[in-house]
Amino acid sequence: MDYLMQLAADPTVWVALATLIAMEVVLGIDNLIFISIITNKLPENQRDRARRIGIALALVLRLGLLGTVAWIVQLTEPVIEVFGQGLSWKDMILIAGGLFLLWKATKEIRHTVDPEPDGDMFEGKQGNAVEMTFASAIVQILLLDLVFSVDSIITAVGMTPHVPIMVIAVIVAVTVMLLAANPLARFINDNPTVVMLALGFLMMIGMMLIAEGFGAHVPKGYLYAAMAFSSLIEGLNMLARRAKRKKEQGAS
Template sequence: MIALITSPEAWAALFTLTALEIILGIDNVIFLSVVVSGIPPVQARRARQIGLALALVFRILLLSALVWLIGLTRAVVTVQEFAFSWRDIILIAGGLFLIAKATHEIHQEVEARDETRPAASSGAAFFKVIVEIIVIDVVFSLDSIITAIGMAQDLSIMVVAVVIACVVMYAASGPVGRFVAAHPTTKMLALAFLVLIGVALVADGFKFHIPRGYIYFAIAFSTAVEFFNVLARRNRSKGAGH
């Protein structure tokens, strides 16, 4: 352990792996901000805490089962020229879940049927959010750890990087969630991001890798545009008030 603390290579691996885990956690933060937007603020905070705690647990469990994790990349089903591993199947299922969830939410936003349909009980809505968070945490944890597994040879470095990344994600999830709740138009943008991420997961499952840099650039650019739109609307409302 002392050797790791004094090793420049270990610190470089920790910094790189932590940065990668934080970037890969953007997907999780966006999903959390969307699914908790439909429940009361107190429950939303609890749901974020539970969701990110589960994300941390899943990642550490996966790191502790590296042999089993590597086995998930072996082909188990072959359809014509496509050979699918359990990882591929999980990514495809998770991607389809994201697309279906985002499409359903977009439909509700566009049709504005939330006011006419009977509201689910607070407890049932909270339970539904937790189940959705668990499902997508499994997918994001699997994708994150398999992507990062070749970057560090020591398990302790991987665990520390995952813990730091989850702390950063928790710190970011609150402001992001509040921003989405305060500015309804940003929810539509976040839902569009989820569709984009879901398509990328499905493509990965079919061995067609879309570089994440393209996706994150699109997210960053669209977010910057929406941020300036929010500022412009706020300035116009202040001007109208005077």
Template sequence: ARARNVGLSLALITRLLLLASISWIASLVTPLFTIPSIAGLPEFAVSGRDIILLIGGLFLIWKATHEIHNRLEGEEGHDDVKVRPSFTGVIIQIILLDIVFSLDSVITAVGIVDEIGVMVTAVVIAVGIMLIAAGPLSNFVNKHPTVKMLALAFLLLIGVSLLAEGLHQHIEKGYIYAAMGFSVLVEFLNLRSSRKKGTKPVVLHNPYSAQANAAADVGGTATGTTPRP
């Protein structure tokens, strides 16, 4: 619980800092350089926003794929495992991911709302809701491994969406939300069916050691997944 609260508190601070840097945020959409036309393709103007979205998208795709592999075919974690998700490393990941996820919403808010107080209030309320819901949601995901896999699939989808945005290929958010919503509905029906049949959930591999789980839980809260099965 403490680690989760630290992660969400840092998310709040990060978003407030982004709002306080509105002039800098607005400048991110200004092209930094232009890639000339190659093989008949049009010129491509690259801005700071594009770079952040491309890096964030690639990181999400790598992270989700890595976690899926470790959960299904990876080795079981032990206390003497060499690679552990350190508390500091996970905190850095949370901050970077939160910047990527918040960037577009902050840019949009700047164009819609003139009063920064309104935006700050909205951010505080949103993080407050996450603080309340994070615990029950984390416990639910831990009890249902298929939900964890679905959450990782959502990360892949979001990563592809960020890549597309960074390459100036707009994907309507409604399509993404519809796909996620339909997937959640199907999974809900599957969980109800499994409960009626008394089917036990599968046991996923846990690539983290017992000591590392506390730190890794912070990253799981930020990305919608948790490292323990």
């Protein structure tokens, strides 16, 4: 208790907490975009439940990893060498997660452009939007929850040595994910062009994860600035389409 009181009385701890919460929320939004896209492929009566389970898994994984912070830190030590590049467990997790994101985003883009059934290892026999099973959606969400959770905890460890601060930041970020899950999923589902934009974001994130896994640090500020600019342009396009529809309805 004395330790917690000392933390609460330290202004630098509050600054670290605010900064860490902001970082965790940003990482959580990436995670949430993926959850929204996957759950929107389920039958409507299963979507809310799948989102809640996916976000609950994200919280459990993050808090579980926080309990093994010392082990997480060791994940950054190289364990193998590939083409002269030392790779740690963290690097391999990021590369695998990036490849999975690229594969999944590319596949979803192809289905959006040419929605012909072709079957899929994670989906039902028809391979279309409704044939994805609840279990396969949870498996995919769990895989990406793991990748984002490792990235989240390593980010937290790099910003503060205080585990209570990390726990508070993670809980706040996951709470934001929970509150934003349904509105974001509905917005993505109701706006097909936003789905394509979100899939493009996932491809960018996948490439960033792979690059970081191979030791090429990509400042996240550049990535999020590009995403923000793209979102602004898409928002303007949506306003333009809405104004055009109103004009056409008024003319008729």
